[in-house]
Amino acid sequence: MIELSRITKSFNSGKPNQFTAVDNVSLVINPAQITVFKGPSGSGKTSLLTMIGCMARPTSGRIFLRGVAAAVPFQQEGAESVEITSLPERFLNEIRRSTFGFIFQQFNLVKGISSLENVMLPAYPTGEGRALFRARALNLMEQFSISRLAGQQVELLSGGELQRVAIARALINNPAIIVADEPTAHLDSKLSQEFMEIAGRLKGEGKSVLIASHDPIVFDSPLVDSLIEMRDGAVDASRGRR
Amino acid sequence: MRRSLQFLLFTAVSLVMFLLLPLHASYVRLHSVDESRSLRSLHVTDLCLATEARYTRHPAMADRHAPFQEHPMALEHFPTGSLILPNLPER
Amino acid sequence: MKNVQKAIERHLNILEFTLASLLRRKAKNLSLLAMYLLVVFMLASLQFFVTALKREAAIILDDAPDMVVQRLMAGRQDLVPGSYASEIALIKGVTAVRPRLWGYYYDALNGANYTIMASDDPTAVAERASIGSGIARSRNLAVGDLLPLISYDKNPIMLEIGTIFPSGSDLIAADLIMITPEDFHKLFNFPSGQATDLAVTVHNPKELPTVAAKVASQLPDSRPILKSEIMRTYQSIFDWRGGMTLVILTTSLLSFIIFAWDKATGLSAEERKEIGILKSIGWETSDVLLLKLWEGTVISLTAFLLGVVLAYWHVFFLSAPLFAQALKGWSVIYPRFQLIPVVDAYQLTILFFLTVVPYTTATVIPCWRAATIDPDAAMRY
Numbered sequence: 140m141i142e143l144s145r146i147t148k149s150f151n152s153g154k155p156n157q158f159t160a161v162d163n164v165s166l167v168i169n170p171a172q173i174t175v176f177k178g179p180s181g182s183g184k185t186s187l188l189t190m191i192g193c194m195a196r197p198t199s200g201r202i203f204l205r206g207v208a209a210a211v212p213f214q215q216e217g218a219e220s221v222e223i224t225s226l227p228e229r230f231l232n233e234i235r236r237s238t239f240g241f242i243f244q245q246f247n248l249v250k251g252i253s254s255l256e257n258v259m260l261p262a263y264p265t266g267e268g269r270a271l272f273r274a275r276a277l278n279l280m281e282q283f284s285i286s287r288l289a290g291q292q293v294e295l296l297s298g299g300e301l302q303r304v305a306i307a308r309a310l311i312n313n314p315a316i317i318v319a320d321e322p323t324a325h326l327d328s329k330l331s332q333e334f335m336e337i338a339g340r341l342k343g344e345g346k347s348v349l350i351a352s353h354d355p356i357v358f359d360s361p362l363v364d365s366l367i368e369m370r371d372g373a374v375d376a377s378r379g380r381r
Numbered sequence: 382m383r384r385s386l387q388f389l390l391f392t393a394v395s396l397v398m399f400l401l402l403p404l405h406a407s408y409v410r411l412h413s414v415d416e417s418r419s420l421r422s423l424h425v426t427d428l429c430l431a432t433e434a435r436y437t438r439h440p441a442m443a444d445r446h447a448p449f450q451e452h453p454m455a456l457e458h459f460p461t462g463s464l465i466l467p468n469l470p471e472r
Numbered sequence: 473m474k475n476v477q478k479a480i481e482r483h484l485n486i487l488e489f490t491l492a493s494l495l496r497r498k499a500k501n502l503s504l505l506a507m508y509l510l511v512v513f514m515l516a517s518l519q520f521f522v523t524a525l526k527r528e529a530a531i532i533l534d535d536a537p538d539m540v541v542q543r544l545m546a547g548r549q550d551l552v553p554g555s556y557a558s559e560i561a562l563i564k565g566v567t568a569v570r571p572r573l574w575g576y577y578y579d580a581l582n583g584a585n586y587t588i589m590a591s592d593d594p595t596a597v598a599e600r601a602s603i604g605s606g607i608a609r610s611r612n613l614a615v616g617d618l619l620p621l622i623s624y625d626k627n628p629i630m631l632e633i634g635t636i637f638p639s640g641s642d643l644i645a646a647d648l649i650m651i652t653p654e655d656f657h658k659l660f661n662f663p664s665g666q667a668t669d670l671a672v673t674v675h676n677p678k679e680l681p682t683v684a685a686k687v688a689s690q691l692p693d694s695r696p697i698l699k700s701e702i703m704r705t706y707q708s709i710f711d712w713r714g715g716m717t718l719v720i721l722t723t724s725l726l727s728f729i730i731f732a733w734d735k736a737t738g739l740s741a742e743e744r745k746e747i748g749i750l751k752s753i754g755w756e757t758s759d760v761l762l763l764k765l766w767e768g769t770v771i772s773l774t775a776f777l778l779g780v781v782l783a784y785w786h787v788f789f790l791s792a793p794l795f796a797q798a799l800k801g802w803s804v805i806y807p808r809f810q811l812i813p814v815v816d817a818y819q820l821t822i823l824f825f826l827t828v829v830p831y832t833t834a835t836v837i838p839c840w841r842a843a844t845i846d847p848d849a850a851m852r853y
Binding site: 383384385386388389391392395396398399402403405406409410413414420422423424425426427428429430431432433434435437438439440441442444 | 484485487488491492525528529532533535536537540542547548549570572576584585586587589604606637640641642643644645646647648650669671697701702705706709770773774777778780781784788803804805806807812813814815817
């Protein structure tokens with residue numbers, strides 16, 4: 140479970156061009172569910188995701204991760220919970236690597252190297268044996284039926300193949316939470332549907348999926364458990380689905 | 382074998398070769414037959430490095446101003462040499 | 473233990489990615505490596521060559537006479553009368569004075585200059601010569617063959633080849649012809665009772681400057697040359713030759729530096745983006761810097777190690793064919809010297825710090841800023 144308490148994120152604070160991307164947001168995200176953040180661009184949904192994903196710190200407020208903080212050597216406020224906003228950089232990275240998998244709008248694959256290498260990339264600095272995560276990567280590619288592309292350079296892949304490589308990469312460190320930022324922005328309807336199916340499968344495996352999107356295919360999908368609408372950095376309405 | 386191990390192995394081999402250089406050098410030095418030893422009694426003052434002119438054959442024994450004077454194309458030692466052209470024979 | 477293993481795995485994995493990413497621009501990185509290798513190879517060859525020659529010179533010149541006395545006539549070297557020898561022999565501290573007879577002979581047949589020396593070996597046989605292997609090679613002579621020389625009064629002198637000096641002594645004797653003093657006088661029409669110069673041996677080397685000063689004051693037209701001066705001449709010759717080659721090398725070195733600098737520091741937009749991606753998928757700043765450190769090390773360490781090994785092979789196994797031309801000049805007879813290898817750790821260390829360290833630094837430093845960007849930057853592409 141992820142709990143956000145009065146999260147505010149401002150940029151350029153103290154300067155004339157100061158603006159607040161996320162304004163005093165408090166919410167709870169349940170585990171093993173698909174949660175969609177819906178809203179126009181600039182509504183603060185991406186900023187919120189970066190803070191949940193330990194990529195950035197909020198200007199104020201606190202974020203609690205419960206039941207997923209295995210990577211942190213010490214835990215505060217009881218054994219089950221960790222407050223990530225106050226953690227030093229090193230632990231944040233540690234948590235980010237082990238707990239979160241990221242899928243980006245542009246997929247952000249590294250050009251010139253094979254798709255297998257791309258899938259394994261997040262595991263390189265963990266200090267895990269290569270043979271182990273290589274087997275895992277091949278297994279993931281098998282699951283997404285892209286095994287035959289393992290040796291291919293990513294430039295030669297189609298949009299749908301790129302998406303699956305990106306998803307496989309997000310899963311390589313076996314994270315509990317998948318964070319996807321506008322994953323369908325560059326996909327046609329069929330591939331967007333497919334993405335949602337995969338998201339549903341991940342949910343079935345017990346993973347939490349967090350998606351920021353303003354694509355109806357995503358937020359109208361019956362697979363979505365929770366839809367959070369955002370506007371101007373604040374939560375507009377929060378309602379459960381299903 | 383994975384590429385990183387291949388590279389490290391390759392580097393290790395290069396490093397071993399590199400470290401063998403001084404060993405090889407001292408081995409050769411110990412086991413080389415000094416063929417010029419018998420000629421030491423000649424008390425030569427110069428090395429036979431170049432034989433083209435007397436100041437290159439016996440630089441230590443040459444006149445003080447002999448170097449760089451003999452060949453018209455020779456690199457000049459003195460600044461005036463770049464102003465005064467050599468007297469080239471007409472062909 | 474587990475932590476150590478983890479750290480090793482992390483290095484191996486990041487090195488793995490480094491190699492994969494270097495192989496992406498195979499042509500570019502291989503040509504960079506080749507150029508780097510060439511620069512290290514040339515510098516190291518030069519260094520091996522000059523150091524070995526200096527050492528060889530020091531060994532050979534160790535047996536040189538303590539002092540050579542020449543006579544100057546109108547600013548040019550002239551013959552030394554026998555009376556000089558007896559006068560110098562009387563100076564306190566002088567153990568021996570040996571008149572030397574030597575000169576040059578130009579062989580019009582092959583355009584070579586020979587050095588002719590009169591042997592003071594009493595067993596030397598008239599009209600029989602010992603020659604250097606350089607002459608034997610260039611004139612195609614074997615022991616027992618005849619070498620005709622034209623004397624200064626235009627009479628032919630037939631010399632029978634008695635011995636040929638082994639080619640291992642080329643550094644002293646490649647162009648040497650040793651004949652009896654009688655033949656020497658005959659060949660050059662050399663006035664008797666005179667010498668080319670005097671080789672003086674001194675009892676105590678410390679007294680050498682005093683003896684030299686005495687010689688100079690007693691015989692005002694003489695020019696004493698001390699062993700230390702001979703040594704100095706050779707040191708400066710090698711430094712000069714080395715310097716010449718270095719000047720030529722500098723051009724290529726400069727272009728390499730510019731190229732390497734451009735390659736290493738010019739962080740392209742794509743590389744910047746790549747670093748952003750790595751950060752966003754969980755790489756830390758230190759991981760990215762480690763990647764870049766490996767990237768610089770892979771290229772520069774490989775170039776350094778291979779370059780030095782190849783240079784050693786070039787100089788000590790192949791006798792430095794690339795430098796032969798620079799040293800040879802217009803010489804017809806060129807000594808084939810097999811240098812005794814010398815490895816100077818100090819100089820190699822300097823070479824290491826001049827090649828590997830700057831390159832690696834130039835690869836890492838520009839990434840510093842790019843590597844410290846926030847991980848969420850990649851979300852904003």
